Amino acid sequence: MPEAERRKKLSSCSRHRFRYIPPSTPENFWEVGFPSTQTCKERGYIKDDDQADPRMRRRRPYLATFSPKTSQT
Secondary structure, eight states, X not given: OOHHHHHHHHHHHTTHHHHOOOOOOOTTTTOOSOOOHHHHHHHXXXXXXXXXXXXXXXXXXOOOSSOOOOOOO
């Protein structure tokens, strides 16, 4: 097979390599072990909040649907 035909045949067979580019791995994917707390904060895995989450309060007081116990005599 002549060189020109061989290159043409090879380029037609190997065309899929240029169509599909595999995705690159995420940053720090191949690091083995657990990162320190400081490293996690720097990477944004842990949020550094100084304020605690406010608790939800009822707008209206809770109304009991039952009557309170009464002493039976």
